[in-house]
Amino acid sequence: MMEKLLNLPVVASEHGRAVDQFVVLVHWLMAPLFVGWLLFFLYTLWRFRSSRNRKADYAGVQGHASTWLELAVVSFEGVLLIGFAIPLWARAVDDFPLEKDATVMRVVAEQFGWNYILPGKDGKFGPQDLAFISAENPFGFDKSKPETKDNIIAVNEIHVPVGKHVIMNFSSKDVIHSFKVVPMRVTQDCIPGINIPQHFLPTKEGKYQVICAQLCGNGHAAMAQGVVVVEPQAAFDAWLESKATGGGPATSFE
Ligand SMILES: [Cu+2]
Known part of the structure; x- marks a missing residue:
């Protein structure tokens, strides 16, 4: 019932259902909290009405009822955080698939677009070094190495x-961006200088929009041109084949 009420977007990844269940659960748990606070608010409006309390009471509350109430609210929220949120998060970060069973890539965000670097047939990324960075080689790959030669860059x-x-x-080339694909239930910040691994299992073929979930500058909205295409293995292999190889240059975003 709640799922229909919330009108959640289409799910296209394995863990997406669990995220949705969690969203629903939060709503159910928040419902008594909402009703409780509302009743308390109405009670205080009535209890401290001006006809009954002409003069302010400088002594304030003497009893401990409010302390217990606060404690009840804190433990309720503690259950949410420790009982549900942390285990769900721990599962997402600990149960990492093996690289050999996965499509592995690097995603480098920049103002304003997404660069995807795939290792190519040999499954190896070419070595990178700051010294190699130039306009034609924005990711600083060592182009003399065979591992680099079949690297694939998609924009x-x-x-x-x-x-x-x-x-x-x-990671990111400039400022903090955030890779968000709603149907995959994936949102991950891209931070310059840090490599952050993340994983998901797409279960439904289709074309899904990528958006940037961190306000990153004037062209922030342009990052929503990003697309993830989920397709059968054969179509994916054909797409890989069609891409330019050799680790660069990246297409310009203009
Ligand atoms: Cu961005």
Whole structure:
């Protein structure tokens, strides 16, 4: 009932259902809290009405009822956090799929677009170094190395095979961005200088919009051109084949 009421967006990843259940649960748990506070508010309006309390009471509350009430609210919220939120989060960060069972890539956000770097056939990323960075080589790959030669760079549009884990390693070239794909129930900040791994398992074929969930500058909205295409393995292989190889250059976003 609540799910219908909340009109949650389509789910296209394995863990998405659990996220939705959690959202529903939060609503159910918040309902008594909402009603409780509302009743308390109405009670205080009536109890401290001006016809009954002409003069302010400087002594204030003498009893301990409010302390117990506060404690009850804190423990209620503690159950939410410790009983539900932390275990769900722990499951997401601990149960990482093996790289050999996943489509592994690096995602480098920038003002204003998404760069995806895939390792190519050999499954290895080329070595990167600050010294190699130039306009033609924005990610500083060592182009002399064979691992680099078959690296694949995709801009704004990424394809992934359906039913196979995806591991994305997030970072950013400039400011903090946030990779968000609602149907996948994935949101991850991209922070310059930090590599943050995240994973999900797409279960439904389709074309899904990527948005940036951190206000990152003038062209922030343009990052919503990002697309994740979930397709059968064969179509994914064909797409990989069609991409330019060699670790660069990245297409410009203009
Ligand atoms: Cu952004």
